[in-house]
Amino acid sequence: MTSSAFDVEAIRKDFPILTREVHGRPLVYLDSANTSHKPRAVLDAIEDFYAAHNSNVARAVHTLGSEATTLFEASRDKVAAFINAASREEIVFTKNSSEALNLIAYSISNATTTPGAERFRIGPGDEIVVTEMEHHSNLVPWQLLAQRTGATFRWLPIDDDGRLVESSIDEIINERTKIVSFVHQSNALGTVNPVARLVERAHAVGALVVLDASQSVPHMPVDVQALGIDLMAFTGHKMYGPTGVGVLWGRYDLLAEMPPFLAGGEMIETVDMAGTTYALPPHRFEAGTPMIAEAIGLGAAVDYLTAIGMDAVHDHEQALTAYALEAMATVPGLRIIGPDQPVDRGATISFALKGVHPHDVSQLLDEQGIAVRAGHHCARPVCVRYGIAATTRASFGIYTTTAEIDALVAGVARVSEVFA
Amino acid sequence: MSGLSMESMYQEIILDHYKHPHHRVLLEDFDAEVHHVNPTCGDEVTLRVQVRDGAIAALGWQGEGCSISQASTSVMSDLVVGKDIASALALQELFLGLMQSKGSAHLGDEDADALEDAVAFEGVAKYPARVKCALLGWMAMKGAVAQTEGARP
Numbered sequence: 151m152t153s154s155a156f157d158v159e160a161i162r163k164d165f166p167i168l169t170r171e172v173h174g175r176p177l178v179y180l181d182s183a184n185t186s187h188k189p190r191a192v193l194d195a196i197e198d199f200y201a202a203h204n205s206n207v208a209r210a211v212h213t214l215g216s217e218a219t220t221l222f223e224a225s226r227d228k229v230a231a232f233i234n235a236a237s238r239e240e241i242v243f244t245k246n247s248s249e250a251l252n253l254i255a256y257s258i259s260n261a262t263t264t265p266g267a268e269r270f271r272i273g274p275g276d277e278i279v280v281t282e283m284e285h286h287s288n289l290v291p292w293q294l295l296a297q298r299t300g301a302t303f304r305w306l307p308i309d310d311d312g313r314l315v316e317s318s319i320d321e322i323i324n325e326r327t328k329i330v331s332f333v334h335q336s337n338a339l340g341t342v343n344p345v346a347r348l349v350e351r352a353h354a355v356g357a358l359v360v361l362d363a364s365q366s367v368p369h370m371p372v373d374v375q376a377l378g379i380d381l382m383a384f385t386g387h388k389m390y391g392p393t394g395v396g397v398l399w400g401r402y403d404l405l406a407e408m409p410p411f412l413a414g415g416e417m418i419e420t421v422d423m424a425g426t427t428y429a430l431p432p433h434r435f436e437a438g439t440p441m442i443a444e445a446i447g448l449g450a451a452v453d454y455l456t457a458i459g460m461d462a463v464h465d466h467e468q469a470l471t472a473y474a475l476e477a478m479a480t481v482p483g484l485r486i487i488g489p490d491q492p493v494d495r496g497a498t499i500s501f502a503l504k505g506v507h508p509h510d511v512s513q514l515l516d517e518q519g520i521a522v523r524a525g526h527h528c529a530r531p532v533c534v535r536y537g538i539a540a541t542t543r544a545s546f547g548i549y550t551t552t553a554e555i556d557a558l559v560a561g562v563a564r565v566s567e568v569f570a
Numbered sequence: 571m572s573g574l575s576m577e578s579m580y581q582e583i584i585l586d587h588y589k590h591p592h593h594r595v596l597l598e599d600f601d602a603e604v605h606h607v608n609p610t611c612g613d614e615v616t617l618r619v620q621v622r623d624g625a626i627a628a629l630g631w632q633g634e635g636c637s638i639s640q641a642s643t644s645v646m647s648d649l650v651v652g653k654d655i656a657s658a659l660a661l662q663e664l665f666l667g668l669m670q671s672k673g674s675a676h677l678g679d680e681d682a683d684a685l686e687d688a689v690a691f692e693g694v695a696k697y698p699a700r701v702k703c704a705l706l707g708w709m710a711m712k713g714a715v716a717q718t719e720g721a722r723p
């Protein structure tokens with residue numbers, strides 16, 4: 151699997167934390183869907199910013215101020231190129247995915263009273279569609295938007311395999327639909343959704359398409375123009391960057407008409423006591439001093455991933471997924487929650503172990519140095535759908551090895567033994 | 571025990587109580603019933619008590635959840651059935667203190683004797699996320715007893 155182009159051992163050396171021990175065992179970190187680790191290059195970029203260039207952006211004319219601004223804006227260029235945005239102005243820095251999604255939802259409700267934003271207005275009789283597999287961050291903001299505007303909140307159901315019910319798409323997305331927002335790759339199930347199919351239907355009925363790419367941008371090539379979507383959210387800390395920075399991408403013509411969400415410094419054009427006009431995107435949506443060091447760190451993470459190549463990253467993780475699904479199928483009493491074949495799914499595998507609560511599974515794995523996540527993964531409706539309180543989830547990243555998957559499989563077998 | 575270390579949170583006593591819980595039956599004749607949940611693990615317990623002459627004459631429960639919550643409820647039941655309410659609540663205080671010690675408690679012989687099987691949960695105190703699991707049944711017992719006291723003139 152480790153071709154000469156992709157050398158997982160070399161990659162592991164770039165991540166200082168991977169030399170750690172936990173309970174006297176080498177750390178086996180299988181929780182990258184929760185948050186990923188950070189390579190040395192990202193840590194250095196953040197330290198270098200504070201040590202050598204620290205200053206506020208966009209307002210100081212002194213040397214440090216212009217260096218800081220240059221570094222910060224260079225990250226915007228890197229992110230734009232990484233997702234093939236049509237222009238750098240389409241990249242808005244936010245705190246994380248959750249803030250990017252809330253920004254869209256609040257901007258849309260602000261459209262109700264903003265002249266020139268008529269195309270974003272929604273109200274009674276209009277419908278907002280999500281899926282049953284959404285992370286709460288792409289579910290609750292839309293429920294709240296529906297509550298504020300009187301629109302109807304709807305969702306596409308999922309089947310026993312953890313996939314969208316194809317036959318529901320044309321019925322649920324209809325002439326009344328104004329927004330379709332869905333997850334690219336599910337954090338709870340690993341499912342990769344059929345973006346082209348959903349975009350085609352949504353656009354056929356004139357709805358806006360929002361993509362939650364929190365779990366796809368770190369793991370596969372994502373080209374916003376090829377996907378044909380309208381708006382997209384992702385988060386720095388899951389793509390080997392720091393916490394505290396995320397991205398809203400939007401087609402420029404849309405961003406240019408969207409009303410602001412947060413107001414403050416840097417988002418204005420001119421302020422008068424009688425009224426204010428707003429800056430053009432992206433600055434309209436970046437009120438106040440931004441997360442400068444974090445954005446620069448994200449730029450370093452993008453450079454790091456670009457150097458490896460997202461096709462190579464995807465190949466590596468697809469191979470791991472196939473390997474893991476096959477190995478996990480051999481554990482007695484283990485049931486995969488989500489697609490059990492390595493097709494249209496990513497390297498995030500949820501499972502249930504007969505007779506053992508997920509919190510006991512994860513705690514006993516932790517005692518063996520293996521970090522996984524247990525819970526509803528902020529996607530409680532998924533657990534409800536499968537009639538379980540929680541799942542245990544193992545998720546992989548660029549630094550994951552097949553030896554670590556072997557450790558997981560042996561570890562889970564041990565858990566079963568203890569509880570037998 | 572299957573190669574698990576002495577430091578493991580999963581002491582044999584805990585696993586035994588989880589696999590074979592005591593008093594896990596709902597009383598037909600009871601003075602108070604409570605339902606407690608622990609959102610961390612989604613643990614639930616429904617617990618009923620029967621109080622006679624100031625003592626816990628009988629206690630039974632039904633529950634679902636992680637091994638720590640279920641085993642701890644089982645151990646608690648063994649400890650308090652037959653005890654007068656003041657002693658049961660004193661034990662509850664003692665166990666609560668142990669759980670809130672962040673793993674730094676040094677139980678004296680007397681306290682350790684009083685807690686019997688419950689000392690097996692000492693290791694749980696090091697894991698803040700799991701402390702609520704161990705306390706679930708104890709809190710339910712306290713709540714149920716308080717109800718019976720409030721009901722009396």
Ligand SMILES: Cc1ncc(COP(=O)(O)O)c(C=O)c1O
Binds near residue numbers: 183333365387
């Ligand atoms: C699919 C998905 N959407 C949204 C989020 C929210 O990301 P953040 O917590 O960084 O805002 C996550 C992360 O947990 C996620 O997995």
